Amino acid sequence: MSIEATASGEGMPERKSWRRRFRALFLRSEALRGYTLLSPTMLVMAFAMCLPFIVMVLMSFWTQKGFDIDTSFTLNNYQEAIDGPIYEALLFRSLMISGTCTLATVLISYPMAYYVAFHVHKRKLLWIILMTLPFWTSYLLRVFSWKIILGYNGAINSGLKALGLIDQPLEFLLYSPTAVIITLAHAWAAFAILPIYVSLEKIDRSLLEAAADLGEGPVGRFLRITLPLSLPGVIAATIMIFIPTVGDYVTPALVGGPNGLMLANIIEAQFGRINNWPMGAALAITMLFVVAAVTLIYIWITRKLTARIA
Amino acid sequence: MKETTYIKRPNRTLFIYALIYLAFLYIPVLFLPLFSFNDSIYIAFPFVGFTTKWYSQMYHNEPMFAALLNSIRVGGATSVIATLLGVFGAKAVTRYRMPGKPVAMFIIMLPLVIPGIIMGVALLIVVSRSGIPLSLYTVTLGHILVCVPFAMATLIPRFEGFDRSMEEAAADLGENAWWTFWRVTFPIVFPGILASLLLCFTISFDEFIMAFFLAGTDPTLPIYIFSQLRFPAKLPGVLAMGALILVVSFFVVVFSQWLRLRNSNDITSSGI
Numbered sequence: 001m002s003i004e005a006t007a008s009g010e011g012m013p014e015r016k017s018w019r020r021r022f023r024a025l026f027l028r029s030e031a032l033r034g035y036t037l038l039s040p041t042m043l044v045m046a047f048a049m050c051l052p053f054i055v056m057v058l059m060s061f062w063t064q065k066g067f068d069i070d071t072s073f074t075l076n077n078y079q080e081a082i083d084g085p086i087y088e089a090l091l092f093r094s095l096m097i098s099g100t101c102t103l104a105t106v107l108i109s110y111p112m113a114y115y116v117a118f119h120v121h122k123r124k125l126l127w128i129i130l131m132t133l134p135f136w137t138s139y140l141l142r143v144f145s146w147k148i149i150l151g152y153n154g155a156i157n158s159g160l161k162a163l164g165l166i167d168q169p170l171e172f173l174l175y176s177p178t179a180v181i182i183t184l185a186h187a188w189a190a191f192a193i194l195p196i197y198v199s200l201e202k203i204d205r206s207l208l209e210a211a212a213d214l215g216e217g218p219v220g221r222f223l224r225i226t227l228p229l230s231l232p233g234v235i236a237a238t239i240m241i242f243i244p245t246v247g248d249y250v251t252p253a254l255v256g257g258p259n260g261l262m263l264a265n266i267i268e269a270q271f272g273r274i275n276n277w278p279m280g281a282a283l284a285i286t287m288l289f290v291v292a293a294v295t296l297i298y299i300w301i302t303r304k305l306t307a308r309i310a
Numbered sequence: 311m312k313e314t315t316y317i318k319r320p321n322r323t324l325f326i327y328a329l330i331y332l333a334f335l336y337i338p339v340l341f342l343p344l345f346s347f348n349d350s351i352y353i354a355f356p357f358v359g360f361t362t363k364w365y366s367q368m369y370h371n372e373p374m375f376a377a378l379l380n381s382i383r384v385g386g387a388t389s390v391i392a393t394l395l396g397v398f399g400a401k402a403v404t405r406y407r408m409p410g411k412p413v414a415m416f417i418i419m420l421p422l423v424i425p426g427i428i429m430g431v432a433l434l435i436v437v438s439r440s441g442i443p444l445s446l447y448t449v450t451l452g453h454i455l456v457c458v459p460f461a462m463a464t465l466i467p468r469f470e471g472f473d474r475s476m477e478e479a480a481a482d483l484g485e486n487a488w489w490t491f492w493r494v495t496f497p498i499v500f501p502g503i504l505a506s507l508l509l510c511f512t513i514s515f516d517e518f519i520m521a522f523f524l525a526g527t528d529p530t531l532p533i534y535i536f537s538q539l540r541f542p543a544k545l546p547g548v549l550a551m552g553a554l555i556l557v558v559s560f561f562v563v564v565f566s567q568w569l570r571l572r573n574s575n576d577i578t579s580s581g582i
Contacts (some may be wrong), residue, residue: 030406030407030408031408034402034405034407035402035414037398037406038398038402038408040395040398041395041396041398041399041402041418042399044454044458045417045418045458046417048455049420049429052432052433052436055432055439059435059439108331108334111328111331112331115325115327119320119321119324128567129563129564129567130332131332132567133563133564134336136513137555137556137559137563138532138559140535141339141555142338144342144535144548144552145338145342146338148341148342148345153352153353153354154353155341158354159355162355162356186335240422243423243425244426246425247425248426248427248519249427249519250519250536264427267431268427268522271431271434271523277435280431284428287428288425288428291425
């Protein structure tokens with residue numbers, strides 16, 4: 001596909017030959033044409049991702065002085081992020097909550113993905129749409145619906161009370177890390193199901209038949225063929241859930257209560273109520289690095305493990 | 311012959327599990343429409359009585375309609391721009407062999423693996439440091455970043471299943487590049503483009519985290535809803551609006567998914 005218009009007619013032989021040479025290079029080099037076509041997307045993404053990130057790194061070395069920002073270099077924000085016990089506790093809690101949520105989501109979603117991949121033969125498309133549909137509806141409303149269900153006067157408590165099963169509302173339901181985990185697991189279920197389903201669907205069925213012919217039982221077939229071959233999907237699912245849930249602040253703010261607040265809530269507060277942007281930038285970068293480190297270590301470990309299995 | 315293997319045998323336990331799983335996915339969401347017809351400002355059992363007053367009150371809610379309009383504007387602009395960028399990107403990565411393609415793809419897909427709050431605050435910092443006022447434009451910019459990976463993921467399978475010889479035939483018959491694109495490529499990938507537009511619109515319409523940081527005085531609908539959640543008296547109104555949004559987005563998403571998956575024989579290649 002040529003993008004340049006055809007070189008114009010007679011005159012200016014020198015320029016024409018230069019142009020022709022460029023055009024020849026352009027047509028010959030697939031990579032050049034590819035990158036020309038890719039450049040609008042690449043430039044927008046790179047510019048809109050990198051520039052804010054660089055400015056945020058710069059700002060994390062500055063200091064908030066009242067309403068002004070002192071732009072002299074200092075590491076104080078990072079010092080505070082490491083020394084301040086609250087940040088460490090919140091970071092640890094964020095990792096715990098989203099780690100538990102990731103594990104729970106993958107565990108409950110695997111059988112579902114397995115069912116659709118192996119046991120649904122008609123209307124597969126319908127099942128896939130059914131599984132992923134809630135994911136595309138408003139996140140805020142889904143979190144809010146859990147607040148309705150788990151609340152002090154919510155559906156569970158008021159329902160049990162109306163049935164005469166309890167006298168006092170169960171207080172542990174809302175405003176706890178458990179509520180955050182349940183809500184997040186529900187909200188991100190589709191991110192677990194799709195990658196796992198895709199990796200299960202790709203498994204060559206003749207492998208399973210061969211194993212059956214060679215006398216392997218159903219459990220053995222699952223453990224030695226299906227599970228190892230679906231691990232890439234499981235790993236992708238855990239990463240796709242872990243990363244956004246670590247940084248979520250809507251769910252903790254709505255259903256978490258004081259004991260369910262996460263690091264993202266304090267970052268949000270630095271840009272709002274507390275109004276200490278440089279500190280917020282330092283915390284955001286700390287979070288990014290911790291998340292990246294955890295993810296990379298996880299990928300490294302799972303690579304080692306899957307290499308051993310295979 | 312395959313029908314007789316154990317693989318095709320129905321599995322009742324798993325089927326029941328699947329039904330419970332779907333119930334877990336859907337029942338929480340259904341509480342919104344359920345309570346939106348309850349004649350009480352307290353969202354609790356038992357039901358007091360049936361009413362549609364929360365819906366009729368919504369009709370006179372000017373700020374809500376303003377927020378809705380803002381969300382539609384942002385979603386429209388976001389979906390068009392993100393899909394356009396997605397078309398360029400998807401065409402490039404599927405049509406040409408390029409060295410460093412994985413790196414390019416990594417950069418484009420990066421927003422998928424960065425927590426939304428970090429992108430939100432980073433954009434907020436750069437926008438406010440450069441003196442640009444927060445507005446619906448800044449929200450749109452943030453949403454484009456979020457949507458381009460989804461647009462790419464939707465469009466790439468479409469372009470991959472594309473028979474290149476059709477374009478070559480058009481070129482041989484004397485069409486130039488742009489006309490080849492409009493008359494051959496575009497009609498073939500059109501379902502993918504439509505699906506991408508709808509998905510990007512839905513994502514932008516629901517997006518809260520980035521919009522929360524990047525919106526100025528004009529709220530988008532999720533921001534408006536969030537601001538209403540603090541007032542118990544406003545909750546039934548939020549329920550009614552939420553129920554309506556759920557119904558509309560259900561239809562939009564079913565349609566877009568159907569478009570996206572209908573003609574791809576290999577569903578597994580479509581990813582997320």
